Amino acid sequence: MSVASEFSLEGQVAVVTGAAGLIGRHHCEALRDAGAVVVLVDMNQAALDAAAADLAKGGGRAPLAVKADITSEADLTALRDALRGTYGRIDVLVNNGAINDKVESRTMGVDATKFENFPLEEWRRVIDVNTTGVFLPSRILGADMAVAGRGSIINVSSTYGLVGPDQSLYVKPDGTRTMYKSPAYPTSKGAVLAFTRFLAAYWGPAGVRVNTLVPGGVEAGQEEWFLQNYGKRTPLGRMAQPNDYRGALLFLASDASRYVTGSTVVVDGGFTAW
Numbered sequence: 001m002s003v004a005s006e007f008s009l010e011g012q013v014a015v016v017t018g019a020a021g022l023i024g025r026h027h028c029e030a031l032r033d034a035g036a037v038v039v040l041v042d043m044n045q046a047a048l049d050a051a052a053a054d055l056a057k058g059g060g061r062a063p064l065a066v067k068a069d070i071t072s073e074a075d076l077t078a079l080r081d082a083l084r085g086t087y088g089r090i091d092v093l094v095n096n097g098a099i100n101d102k103v104e105s106r107t108m109g110v111d112a113t114k115f116e117n118f119p120l121e122e123w124r125r126v127i128d129v130n131t132t133g134v135f136l137p138s139r140i141l142g143a144d145m146a147v148a149g150r151g152s153i154i155n156v157s158s159t160y161g162l163v164g165p166d167q168s169l170y171v172k173p174d175g176t177r178t179m180y181k182s183p184a185y186p187t188s189k190g191a192v193l194a195f196t197r198f199l200a201a202y203w204g205p206a207g208v209r210v211n212t213l214v215p216g217g218v219e220a221g222q223e224e225w226f227l228q229n230y231g232k233r234t235p236l237g238r239m240a241q242p243n244d245y246r247g248a249l250l251f252l253a254s255d256a257s258r259y260v261t262g263s264t265v266v267v268d269g270g271f272t273a274w
Contacts (some may be wrong), residue, residue: 008255010035012086014253015079017070017137018097020047022220022242023156027094028055028063029251030246036092038063039083041070041137070097072132076140083141090144092253095134096156098189099126101182103170104222113180123184130188134195138210142199146206153210154252155196159268161189162214169229191262200262209261211252216240216268235270 018024028038032055042048046065052065066082068075083090101113111117134155145151157233161254165181172178191228193212200210217230219239231237248267251257266272 003256006084006258007250007254008035008128009092009250009254012036012091013039013083013089014092014094015039015041015083015090015137015141016094016096017133018156020044020051021063021096022218022243023215024096025054026050026243026246027096027249029058029243030250031092031094032058032060032063033046034250034254036253037061037087040065040081041068042097043067045067051201053073070095070137071128073136073140075150076136084144089148090141091151092143093137093141093151093153094156094190094249094253095192096117097133097152098130098156099185101126101179101185102220103119103178103226104220106179108179110177110179113182115180115183118183119228122182126184127183127188127191130185131191134192138195138199142203142208146203149207151208152253152257153208154249155192155200155212156212157192157196157212157214157264158185158189159214159216159271160186161193162264162266162272166233166247169187169233172225181242196264197262204261209252209257211257211260211262212264213245213248213252214264214266214268214272215245216271218244219244233271233274235269238269240267240269254261 014036016027025254032038040052048065052063055063068079115240217239218256230239248265
């Protein structure tokens, strides 16, 4: 078997949550290009349909788009039953869906983002989506993998699951602060790392591998001052492009990583090296 063939996902079924998002779309493309049938899962129907249509233009086997709430047991059970009926298998699960407080799309005022003022309801919302939204798809969809004796689960965390947020990134050159990175996001992403280790140990004997992909920040329309702040903080001097994670994702999804489980693959331009 050649090294290249070990990255093939030909004939496999791959589910991606948060599939209509910026990184999610590229995850889907990487899996499609490796030969997988891709099942896109997201809450935004219009964005989901657009992502599926774009994915279909690239050729390969037709993708399936399913609107589902990753914190809903009923939605995910219905998804599992649909996959059983349509494909009879699930080979790869990418738990990518999450809520992130972004500098380019702030939803709260600066004062509300301070730890001392951070709303309890927002804490609970982020923790629920970012942790329960990994637990439930893994439990409901991953159980079929365990029965089949094969599969790869990839949980997407963040650099802020490994290191504390650098709050200086969110300050403009004139000293104006735009936001504080919330306490909920890094806490939830740290929990993803712990859950990965739990599940890798639990389902290893069943032949299911579970790993974490840790991406760095992605360039997505941020203002120049923020891009410069981030670049200065990162050894490679820039934010990630949305397609910078394709290789790592495909490695973890495929047989190329057949002896890798419970691991954390960091792709962050060196952000966590300093």
